[in-house]
Amino acid sequence: MSLSTQESDEDSNYVLVARLDNARTMANILKAVHFKDTAIIFASQNGLKVTVEDAKCVQANAFLQASLFQEFVIREDQVTFKVNLTVLLDCLNIFGTSQVGGVMTALKLCYTGYGNPICLLLEENGVLTDCSLTTQDPEETLDFNFSSTNVINKIIMKSECLKEAFSELDMTSEVLQILMSPDKPHFRLSTFGSAGSSHSDFPKESDMMESFQCEKTQSNRYKISLLKPSVKALMLSSRISLRMDRRGFLSMQYMIKTDDGQVCFVEYFCAPDEMEEIDEDACS
Amino acid sequence: MRFRGKLIDIGCIQHFTRVLITIAKLAKMCTLRITPNKLYFILSERVANGGVSIWCELMQGHFFNEYNMEGVNEEANEIFLELPPENLVRAMKTAQSAKSVKIKLTKKHSPCLTFEVEQPSLSSHSRTVVHDIPVHIIPRRLWDEFDEPEMPDFDISIYMPNARVLRNVVDRMKNLSNFVSISANQNGAMRVKVEADQVTVETHFKDLEYPTWSGPSDIGQRSRNRDPAEFVEARIDIRRLAQFLSGQQVNPSKIICNIVDTRVVHFFLLHDDVSLQYFMPAISL
Incomplete structure (x- = not known):
């Protein structure tokens, strides 16, 4: 470890240097939050956090912890910048998205600091690609003020059974209603589309449930168009934790196993659709 | 004017189909030139x-078991047809397990190329599928427009890198910009680069080889007085390049890339009995 973190002279110009043996690991995790063109990247000693937001109602965060990288050096407490995520993904996948014959694309990411582009160096089988990607001033990100002390209902389950339910959501419905309750039906997803309503129930006794901690019946509606992008994260994940707080805000955390056996997390926050209903819920 | 040909070998039928698919991926309309020894597929697009331009040559003897043609007259023993x-391709798709394919120039309501595909049959009755493809006969006075494009005096002539890697790279770059710069030097290096507002991406290939030209001695003369490390570069339409890389089904072991600095990129595919040349004019900034 001490060898790989040794700085070469050229690296000392950078405030951030990250090396990864398999660039597809990073591309895969970023894909899980790729529902808007731009993303804000926060780098700290812990690693990278990539935040994507939409409509001031939904926020997705992908965490790439420092240990995921073969080398991760940061010379400031925090480095923040905004990039075009679509372009970043195209760069990371420059040698193609599928791995052929176990050949890995090595990545080196460097950033000289505010106002400068980020540089990506990718190498596969001796072919080298360098990318220089402009950065922009980061915007303020949303703070959902979601704290575990205010969480009323929490479920951890295997992603498998939700994959089908989410990928077949009736998109003619404007909202997805999520019910969490200590009583039957425990956990229900409902849509109200032009062809009728549909409900999917997941009883707490199901094999898929790993943990079921629900105190009170809560039923909230979320704009389906805002939740749909989370399917990307769901598809990659093996486990999901769903939490709802007092105000009806939804937190979904996805556990994603990378190709080299590490575990990464992606989380989505979403505000409920109807404010009035939340007030009622909060009072009852 | 007469033309009649017959393909029997299934390998030839499939190979011929692959050549047609390659041409169809690159051009909506093309010219088919029929001569006693060769078939040519020609495209020469207007600058607008x-x-x-595309120039594809097939030795008829490698494909056809029977081949008879009679041109416009004895001095001009050729036929020029325009067709999509x-x-x-559609006609040949039905022939992928055929016993034989006959191709004839016929006059039905209009001039047609008629494909008669004899399908395999278990009984003694033969099953035949017939396709009539309307064609436009190009009159003698317009033939000049379809002369073989002149080989430009290249600044560099180099073998292309691994087709799969290059195809992946160009497919990604296509999302970033409409143009791509291809440059190469005489040290075996090739660079493929796109520049856009938000990003600059450049892929470096090295240790590429050079074809040994046995053609006219003037080819390569321009490169002789040049510093081997110096790059020559041309900027071309990336969509057309991506189309060419992903569409070609001839699968030669090597593709030659010739560059005239800031003027033209010329790709040359040579595979046994087929040769395909693809000329892409450079686009200035």
């Missing part, structure tokens, strides 16, 4: 439409 290559 991109100005690319996609229609030929």
Whole structure:
């Protein structure tokens, strides 16, 4: 470890240097939050956090912890910048998205600091690609003020059974209603589309449930168009934790196993659709 | 004017189909030139439409078991037809397990290329599928427009890198910009680069080889006085390049890339009995 973190002279110009043996690991995790063109990247000693937001109602965060990288050096407490995520993904996948014959694309990411582009160096089988990607001033990100002390209902389950339910959501419905309750039906997803309503129930006794901690019946509606992008994260994940707080805000955390056996997390926050209903819920 | 040919070998039928697919991927309309020894597929686009040109030659003897043709007259023993290559592909798609394919120039309501595909049959009755493809006969006075494009005096002539890697790279770059710069030097290096507002991406290939030209001695003369490390560069339409890389089904072991600095990129595919040349004019900034 001490060898790989040794700085070469050229690296000392950078405030951030990250090396990864398999660039597809990073591309895969970023894909899980790729529902808007731009993303804000926060780098700290812990690693990278990539935040994507939409409509001031939904926020997705992908965490790439420092240990995921073969080398991760940061010379400031925090480095923040905004990039075009679509372009970043195209760069990371420059040698193609599928791995052929176990050949890995090595990545080196460097950033000289505010106002400068980020540089990506990718190498596969001796072919080298360098990318220089402009950065922009980061915007303020949303703070959902979601704290575990205010969480009323929490479920951890295997992603498998939700994959089908989410990928077949009736998109003619404007909202997805999520019910969490200590009583039957425990956990229900409902849509109200032009062809009728549909409900999917997941009883707490199901094999898929790993943990079921629900105190009170809560039923909230979320704009389906805002939740749909989370399917990307769901598809990659093996486990999901769903939490709802007092105000009806939804937190979904996805556990994603990378190709080299590490575990990464992606989380989505979403505000409920109807404010009035939340007030009622909060009072009852 | 007469033309009649017959393909029997299934390998030839499939190979011929692959050539047609390649042409159809590159051009909506093309010219088919029929001569006693060769078939040519020709495209020469007007500058306003991109100005690319294609010149594809097939030795008829390698494909056809029977081949008879009679041109316009004895001095001009050739036939020029204009047709959408996609229609030929459709006709040949039904022939992928055929016993034979006959291709004839016929006059039905209008001039047609008629494909008669004899399908395998278990009984003694033969099953035949017939396709009539309307074609336009190009009159003698317009033949000049379809002369073989002149080989430009290249600044560099180099073998292309691994087709799969290059195809992946160009497919990604296509999302970032409409143009791509291809440059190469005489040290075996090739660079493929796109520049856009938000990003600059450049892929470096090294240790590429050079074809040894046995052609006219003037080819390569321009490169002789040049510093081997110096790059020559041309900027071309990336969509057309991606189309060419992903569409070609001839699968030669090597593709030659010739560059005239800031003027033209010329790709040359040579595979046994087929040769395909693709000229892409450079686009200035």
